[in-house]
């Protein structure tokens with residue numbers, strides 16, 4: 001956006017390390033997303049915790065669309081998101097009071113405990129408590145990491161740096177798919193290894209949290225101005241950071257004057273970033289991506305692949321997901337956010353509709369697709385994942401992290417995180433039942449959402465590329481054809 005200042009910066013080795021270490025929070029989140037689908041498709045796991053589901057699965061001529069529909073099985077996947085939803089608000093308080101770095105540290109520790117408990121679970125309740133701990137870790141990590149990355153990134157590369165988080169989410173999902181592919185052959189405890197290896201990314205984040213810096217904005221807002229100044233010099237790699245420093249000081253003064261962030265966030269003038277943050281996260285989930293991510297092996301079995309082949313297909317979608325995110329990382333600060341989101345809507349819409357038609361016409365309750373038909377479904381799923389990966393995936397986290405002013409940033413972002421988790425929970429909990437009830441129509445359901453989100457971007461989402469975070473209100477909201485009417489009561 002023209003007229004906004006671009007501050008000088010050079011990347012030092014240390015700052016690059018900070019980006020990567022903090023982004024390990026993404027690895028933790030991604031591993032978790034990817035692991036549960038494969039684990040819930042493993043017979044040993046089902047026999048131990050969900051014997052009824054296993055029995056149903058073994059039944060010959062079982063209905064394709066309904067064989068995995070079990071509320072408890074879905075609760076295993078989705079309990080994590082419920083815990084993350086609630087804990088993101090607690091995380092926002094820790095983030096405000098103590099900073100981004102301790103919040104990231106806490107995330108890694110709780111997550112480690114969760115990984116240990118779920119891997120060693122003997123009873124269903126232990127499994128669920130383990131998932132809840134993992135969820136708290138995710139809530140803390142997803143609150144603090146994207147904010148951390150956006151705050152330490154130089155403005156002209158903020159998109160790319162923030163997207164390292166999502167890149168590691170996709171790497172985590174991919175690793176989990178590979179792990180499941182291997183452990184599904186280790187009887188009877190392969191699933192324990194799958195769940196326990198979640199400790200690896202958590203350990204990486206833990207080490208990272210000891211090494212990374214605190215962000216200048218968080219330091220300055222908490223009254224540590226001179227440390228904030230030297231940190232800014234250090235992460236920018238230049239001596240003269242005066243202009244940017246002053247901008248953060250100004251933002252911090254305003255922020256310190258706000259005693260009740262919640263009241264501030266409910267004001268009319270906070271509406272633009274709040275509505276956008278929540279909408280982007282809700283839409284991100286209603287692309288239907290997690291129907292694919294969690295249940296890819298189950299879904300591919302539904303369209304007629306054998307257990308092994310279906311895990312392999314989800315490994316393929318995992319690779320595509322990583323690749324698409326790299327495309328986003330390379331283009332987001334050049335092309336901007338809007339164009340990526342809009343292009344992806346079109347691509348995802350076409351894929352969803354064609355998949356829906358293939359399943360509607362060819363996949364009935366008890367038969368299966370022919371090999372070529374099933375391969376077409378996998379190819380279409382790959383194109384769909386590709387589009388998501390360069391758009392709604394990363395930008396759902398990026399845009400909310402760069403649009404709130406300092407006074408409402410952590411709380412506003414918690415609304416974004418919790419909306420994501422809430423919708424992820426809904427999808428995780430409901431998808432298998434929806435698949436059973438709606439059958440192929442489920443793809444048309446998600447397609448309708450994609451139309452809605454495209455319209456939202458066209459009308460309500462301003463471009464935020466190259467705008468300093470702390471100059472967002474004046475550079476973006478005051479000038480936007482729709483949102484400017486919400487800014488009139490501000491001075």
Ligand code: BGC
Nearest residue numbers: 033170289290293321393394
């Ligand atoms: C979403 C996850 C999703 C993942 C897929 C993330 O941005 O929040 O729900 O599973 O992308 O790559």
